[in-house]
Amino acid sequence: MGNDLKQQEENLIDRTVIICLKSVSKYYRRSQETLRVLDHIDLDIYQGEILALLGPSGCGKTTLLRQIAGFDHRESGSLLMDGHEVVQPEVKRIMIFQDFNQLFPWKTVIQNVVYPLQVNRVGESDTANREIALEYLKLVELTGFEDSYPHQLSGGMKQKAAMARALALKPKVLLMDEPFGSLDALTRIALQNLLLKVWQETGVTIIFVTHDIQEAVILSDRIAVMGRETAGIKKVIPNLLDRPRVVGEAGYSEIYGHVYSLMDINPTK
Amino acid sequence: MKMTNKTSSYQKIKTRLFWVIVILVLWEIVAQSGIFPAAIFPSLLVIARALENSIVSGEILLQTAFSLALILQGFLISLLAAILVSSLAAGNKMFNGLVDTLAAIAHPLPGIALLPLIIVWFGTGTTSILVIIVHSVIWPMILNIMTGFKAISPIYKEAGLNFGLNRFQIIKDILIPASLPYVLSGIRIGWARAWRALISAEMIFGAVGLKGGLGWYIFKQRVFMDTPGMFAGIFVIVLIGIIVEDYVFAAFEERTVKKWGMI
């Protein structure tokens, strides 16, 4: 077992870096002070992994994820994907937002998935794009809701549809900003399992923002813990538990405790 | 869902009909009572006969067609121009400032106030009427569309950028559908204003040859003291207003923003 762990850890180190952050800084200027949300962040993201970005509210998780997506300008530093500087959003990195209202309300579920395929000329014809869309809707278990409009779906179904829309484009990296944060506990577990299934089938790299330690431990290969004071990443913890993972099983509480101790949760203050 | 929708619109028609009948009955009672001379306050029957006569002679149909053709032209020009201007303004801060300023100047200016100027510039033909319609419609339309663009959740635009849409696709496939509720209310305000502008301009310009439009038709009856004829013209205007509101705008709304759960 010990050897196994060591082996796995070496495998991790051997993996190809797909996204590389070097000294990335992002400040927000307010009337008087400058808020240094990200201060010289270094981070490597490995191909095919699930990396959890974990931290308290306001620590800069969304800010960091939007940097990686290419939505915002940065003060300094370099952010490379496959050796190319990220300067704008691209189809190879697709963002999934926390907001349930990210599907286009004027399109049906399938039209939402087909539209980006048409724009990017993924399939050769509209029929081909429709086939692709149906396949991904099946993958996220939304078969039967193709012709519904987004407002007719539950929050969990909307997030599934957003996943299908993103995955159909075959992005290399999926950026997920607390996508299950507003769901009830049962739906959240169902969607976590779905995400793991989809990850195993597609091999996509996932950067997953959450403030839920349990979610980070269940999903990720590594957990990057962000702290409010440090304006960056405190520590990256490898999470090598066997999959499928179950809360409370061997090894779970150790890693949970380790993360917890890093989270500046101070009951006396 | 569908059921309640149907019953509520049925309910709406029923109350509408009820009050229309009440108003008509009251009208007839007043007309028959002889409080006012028949020449000022004609009975419904006389109005109906006047309407019938002008339909049979073809006069009112001709004038209505003339007015409708003008208003549709003016309206379409305004709608397209407003979408174009608002889209350009959405992409360029300088231009946005210019449009904003122009709208602030022109929006409160009634079209009729410009009439003498427009006559000097364009004469008293249909061009002038079109100019007045466009002036009346385009500013509220631009203001509404620009407000709609600003109100769009940034997520839609960001998702669009993420999917690799170009500027044109962002405007056509995201900004416009996402702001459709605002565009629609702009269209409604614009339509009401276009009617007012059109009817007033027609009354002032008079006929070019036989055609002068509904405004001219109503105005003309004054010469003969033909009160029933005036009411016949007003009736046609009201009828068109109701048809456009209930069967064009409301139906379009039902098939778009309502179906999409956007309002």
Ligand SMILES: Nc1ncnc2c1ncn2[C@@H]1O[C@H](COP(=O)(O)OP(=O)(O)OP(=O)(O)O)[C@@H](O)[C@H]1O
């Ligand atoms: N556009 C902005 N302008 C100014 N300050 C901002 C802006 N966006 C974020 N901030 C600030 O940057 C800090 C980090 O915000 P961020 O949204 O990244 O936090 P987060 O970790 O995602 O929090 P949460 O878990 O609540 O989503 C916060 O203090 C926030 O107030």
Ligand SMILES: [Mg+2]
């Ligand atoms: Mg956030």
